Amino acid sequence: MDNRTRHDNGRVLATFLLGAGIAGCVAALALIIERLALLTDPSHTPSCDFSPLVSCGSVMETSQASAFGFPNPLIGIVGFTVVATTGAALLAGARFAKWYWVCLQGGVLFGLAFVSWLIFQSIFRIGALCPYCMVVWAVMLPVFWFVTRRNATSGDLGRWVAESPFFKTLWRWESLILTIAYLSIVGLIAHQFWFYWSTLVGS
Secondary structure, eight states, X not given: OOHHHHHHHHHHHHHHHHHHHHHHHHHHHHHHHHHHHHHHOTTOXXXXXXXXXXXXXXXXXXXXXXXXXXXXXXHHHHHHHHHHXXXXXXXXXXXXXHHHHHHHHHHHHHHHHHHHHHHHIIIXXXXXXXXXXXXXXXXXXXXXXXXXXXXXXXXXXXXXXXXXXXXXXXXXXXXXXXXXXXXXXXXXXXXXXXXXXXXXXHO
């Protein structure tokens, strides 16, 4: 890969991280605002409550919404602020040390694992979908993927990862892999709530 291509890819990554970080922060902040509104007024109807199934309020009232003893969106605000700041700094010409990228890798890995757990809980345990939460779901997957690809191809995750034929194949098929991941989530939602969707179509 020549220097021009590497520079262009770096700007694409930086722009994506900035945009994704802002989107994640906005969604997490909206959830905090709605949570505070519910605490001050129990009769408040969140702006993201559209039906018994698509409802932020139903999700926010569960124990899963405060997995670590405080509202989950606080984690999102902190994490996505780091992501957005990283993107902005890269666009401004900053260069980060290897340890920073390794720490960021750990952060996005935690984020993906946590979001995967929340997806499972929302679909199979809570039985409700939070629109703002789904924005976070949609953002977290590509953030993890593109940060991991950057770290893997740069050698920050080790030479064996950078030179591995397996990982090189993954990067070539990334569009298909990400599409399958999104379609899998949509498929789980459609399957789990098929009765509800069928009643809407029937009506």
